[in-house]
Amino acid sequence: MIRLAETKDIPAIFSLEKQCFSDAWSEQNFFEVLSNGISTMLVYEKGNIILGYAVVTIIFDEAHLDNIAVDSKMRGSGIGKQLTQYIIDFVSQKGIHKITLEVRLSNTTAINLYKSFGFVAEGVRKNYYMDNEDAYIMWRYDDDKKP
Ligand SMILES: CC(C)(COP(=O)(O)OP(=O)(O)OC[C@H]1O[C@@H](n2cnc3c(N)ncnc32)[C@H](O)[C@@H]1OP(=O)(O)O)[C@@H](O)C(=O)NCCC(=O)NCCS
Numbered sequence: 001m002i003r004l005a006e007t008k009d010i011p012a013i014f015s016l017e018k019q020c021f022s023d024a025w026s027e028q029n030f031f032e033v034l035s036n037g038i039s040t041m042l043v044y045e046k047g048n049i050i051l052g053y054a055v056v057t058i059i060f061d062e063a064h065l066d067n068i069a070v071d072s073k074m075r076g077s078g079i080g081k082q083l084t085q086y087i088i089d090f091v092s093q094k095g096i097h098k099i100t101l102e103v104r105l106s107n108t109t110a111i112n113l114y115k116s117f118g119f120v121a122e123g124v125r126k127n128y129y130m131d132n133e134d135a136y137i138m139w140r141y142d143d144d145k146k147p
Pocket of ligand 1: 112
């Protein structure tokens with residue numbers, strides 16, 4: 001099931017974060033997400049084990065998908081899709097109809113996931129990552145809200 005993350009979940013989330021990213025967020029970043037008043041963190045949990053998480057931040061009329069990851073042992077089983085759909089529905093219910101994100105140009109899996117939900121690469125941020133890899137800037141608009 002997908003639910004809102006709580007402070008007690010942060011050690012498990014942080015452990016997944018280190019497994020999934022070379023430039024991992026710090027544990028402190030996750031605490032800040034829970035207290036900054038504009039971000040929402042979700043976890044995908046099965047049998048009390050956290051298998052995935054996602055962070056979205058709403059600023060004015062835009063949502064930014066800040067983070068999404070799934071335990072490497074559980075990838076390809078639809079958890080990423082469920083988290084992405086949940087975020088789209090969650091922000092839409094708050095009247096937010098556009099979502100943006102950055103993704104490494106080399107991250108074909110994530111790019112395919114986002115494209116399958118209608119995200120389109122609209123630009124490139126040069127040297128966005130700590131290792132200097134570029135990022136695609138992707139956007140998704142609800143059908144009736146396309147610019
Ligand atoms: C990206 C990520 C969250 C996807 O999670 P997942 O649970 O494995 O994804 P799903 O099983 O829901 O698959 C969703 C879609 O992703 C794509 N995908 C999944 N595995 C893939 C693979 N091995 N190769 C290419 N595309 C793949 C497909 O489009 C798939 O849809 P389909 O099954 O209809 O073809 C996961 O791979 C991950 O945690 N990666 C490391 C962290 C990361 O890169 N996060 C994104 C940062 S921008």
